[in-house]
Amino acid sequence: MQYTAMLDFRTCFDARKDIASLLKQEQSSGVDTGADTGVPRQVRVLGQERDGAVLYTWSDVSPYRQDDVVVSHIGLYEPISKVNTVLFVHEKLVNLVNCTVNQERTLLGFTTQEKAATSSSGSPSWHSEGRHHAQVYRSYLAEVQPANRVFYLNIERDNYLMVQFLHGKGQGYGDTSSKESHMLFLIHKELIGLYHMKLSRVGYSGVEMCGQPRTEVLAKRFQWAQWDHQRQRLYYLSQKKKNSNSKMTFTCMQFYEKHPPEVMMEVQVRIYLPPEVSKAPSTYEHLPLSKKVTDQKLLCEVMTLPGGSLCICYQHPIMNPDDHHGQEEDIGEYDVVDIEYSVFMLHRGTALHCCMPGFARLEAVNIKLHFFPFSE
Known part of the structure; x- marks a missing residue:
């Protein structure tokens, strides 16, 4: 009996080959990659934007310090041109779980998983719903062209946080003359919001934020979400009733360059929340290319x-x-x-x-x- 393969898998991206080796080549040729000695350590993919650009992180010595302290770096890899760009060098070593950059490459959003603040007794503090957690998620926003300020979004949760910049097809988002950048932020089981950040020009090609971002709440209390970066759509599941036996409502929200987001579809589906998910604290898998916010169950x-x-x-x-x-x-x-x-x-x-x-x-x-x- 002869069998025919249904699928033919081919390697389209290899972090070790396409990123780590290129960083080593650039380092040996004198290009500043933020790495002083040896091969950059622990190269890990964080995400991908609409144009195919890959965001990644690695740990190495900071080029801005004299004490040889290893810190976290964030880079951008362009698959077509095979060019690496260092976007951000953190002041310390952190566990990065999510990252996004605006289309102009001037603002960077990222989420870390960090140790929770300790109480006076030395034990981890209590967080939402009276739960005792040793790890929390925090989100930040950094100006990267030029490298300037880093803003803590003042959001700390036990549940997963994701930030995601909106991208457009034309010049509405992807030009340094753009007056605004827009970033989704998702707090699992709590809300979906949108940051609107006004921008002002600095020098020839630099951009910085001016004033406080305007925030907009798009939805509340969702259980599952998935971002479609190619179509600029957000899909999410929510429950109208606080009952694990009730059906989920599926919502498809479309984002535009020049218009407010629009709900394209809202329909009930026979998807039920597993009892252990509704009763126990959520656990998460930090899968870099999934663009999901959900309990792993x-x-x-x-x-x-x-x-x-x-x-x-x-x-x-x-x-x-x-x-x-x-x-x-x-x-x-x-x-x-x-x-x-x-x-x-x-x-x-x-x-x-x-x-x-x-x-x-x-x-x-x-x-x-x-x-x-x-x-x-």
């Missing part, structure tokens, strides 16, 4: 097919067995479960429900399906 993906059709792919949670009350060791390899998923085809108003049977429970709870468009 809520597995959902929005796909747009080449013809414009919109689909929601949802992997159902593995429910806890009612007849097991002991330790995890009591749930043996012969406890068999099914992996179920649904594809909601919104353009047709139909749903496809699928089941893959016969998985050991201890194996199934660690399986995560990945969805992507194959053909129309």
Whole structure:
């Protein structure tokens, strides 16, 4: 029997080859990359913008200090021209989990995961909903052309924060003469907002913020969100009722260059919040290219097919067995479960429900399906 491969995978980007090696070459040729000695350490991708530019971070000695302290750097890699640009050098070593740059390359937004402030007793402080957390998320905004001020957005949460600049096709966003930059900020389970930042010109090509940003709340209390950087759309799931058994509402919000954002679609879908997500503190996977804000147990993906059709792919949670009350060791390899998923085809108003049977429970709870468009 002859088999034909359905998919042909090819490497389109390699952080070690395309970033780390180029940084080493530029360093040896005398170009200032912010790295003094050796190969830049721990190169890690943080995100990607609409034009394909890749944002990444690495740890190395600061070029602005004399004490050889290793700090975090943020760089921009242009895949077409294969050019690396150092955008920002932090004053210390931090755990960067999200990053975005405006189309003019003048403002940089980023989120860190840091230790929570300690109380007078020396233990981590209490945060939202009375929970005791050792790690919190904080978001910042930095002027990078020229390198100037860094602003703390005064947002600290146990739940994940994401910042994302809006980009346009024409000159409305992507020109140094632009009078304003716009940045989404998402606080998981709390709100979706939009910063409007007025800009003023500095020198020939520099830009800085003038005045306080204007903020706008777009939505509240969402459970899941995904940013589509190619189409400049935000998809999110929310519950109208505070009940884990109630259906989710799916919303598609379109952003424009010269007009306010518009809700393009709002529809109820048979996606339910797993009980453990609603009752326990959220846990997150910091996946650099996913552009999602969600608990890692809520597995959902929005796909747009080449013809414009919109689909929601949802992997159902593995429910806890009612007849097991002991330790995890009591749930043996012969406890068999099914992996179920649904594809909601919104353009047709139909749903496809699928089941893959016969998985050991201890194996199934660690399986995560990945969805992507194959053909129309």
